[in-house]
Amino acid sequence: MALLKHEKPLLYPDITYSFYPTYCRLFGIEAVEVPLNDDFGIDIGGYDRPCGAIILPNPNAPTGIGLPLSAIETLLAAHPEQPVVIDEAYIDFGGESAIPLTRKYDNLLVIHTLSKSRSLAGLRVGYAIGQRPLIDALERVKDSFNSYPLDRIAQAGATAAIEDTAWFDETRHAVIASRDRVSGALRQRGFEVLPSQANFVFARHPDHSGEALAKGLRERAVLVRRFAEPRISDFLRISIGTPEQCDALIAALEDIL
Numbered sequence: 001m002a003l004l005k006h007e008k009p010l011l012y013p014d015i016t017y018s019f020y021p022t023y024c025r026l027f028g029i030e031a032v033e034v035p036l037n038d039d040f041g042i043d044i045g046g047y048d049r050p051c052g053a054i055i056l057p058n059p060n061a062p063t064g065i066g067l068p069l070s071a072i073e074t075l076l077a078a079h080p081e082q083p084v085v086i087d088e089a090y091i092d093f094g095g096e097s098a099i100p101l102t103r104k105y106d107n108l109l110v111i112h113t114l115s116k117s118r119s120l121a122g123l124r125v126g127y128a129i130g131q132r133p134l135i136d137a138l139e140r141v142k143d144s145f146n147s148y149p150l151d152r153i154a155q156a157g158a159t160a161a162i163e164d165t166a167w168f169d170e171t172r173h174a175v176i177a178s179r180d181r182v183s184g185a186l187r188q189r190g191f192e193v194l195p196s197q198a199n200f201v202f203a204r205h206p207d208h209s210g211e212a213l214a215k216g217l218r219e220r221a222v223l224v225r226r227f228a229e230p231r232i233s234d235f236l237r238i239s240i241g242t243p244e245q246c247d248a249l250i251a252a253l254e255d256i257l
Helices: 019-027 069-078 099-103 132-145 152-163 165-188 210-219 243-256
Strands: 010-013 031-034 053-057 084-087 108-113 126-130 200-204 236-239
Touching (some): 069 099, 099 108, 210 236
Parallel strands (some): 010 053, 053 084, 084 108
Antiparallel strands (some): 108 126, 200 236
């Protein structure tokens, strides 16, 4: 509503958050989906076209694959008159944040959430970083139409979480270690696992459909996400839980395979 509604289309990946096209329909924004490359990474070259704005998750979801800063800077330089929004919900699990680029590019807005690496999904807290004109645009809309204001308890919890860097580092590094362990265990069992920089992995098995695997896991009380979409219907998006939950996942897959 504040930054992405233009006469020219909004660009975003064809495999990404499902709510992007939903919001485009809601606000009457023309949308163009840019295909991921053959390795399921974001193809920066595909965004070299006229547009009104661009939004990218980095790392992307559900693939978990991240972009280097150099690629994001190439995108910003190619679109100096268009807002470019980088959604860094999963950046703390191994990605390279674009926040330093906000000093150089006045068209860049970086958005963060405390729902992932800060473990505060129940507070529903997020924030945006960019130069003042972009923030002004957000505040004009927020002050007039925001249906989700932050209460004082949420603000206090968010502030404490940002200040507690020791706990933040401990928990996110634990997730990264578990992610690497799960990825290795899946590969040992024949899975193709995309290189994840998020708190989940995206994997498929050459001999078992994604639908059958998801059903088998559900029957064993393990829930994963599967998207019945072209190119990714055989992939499972597996969240990294506690070590015990990861062990239960591997044991269930062992049983199925």
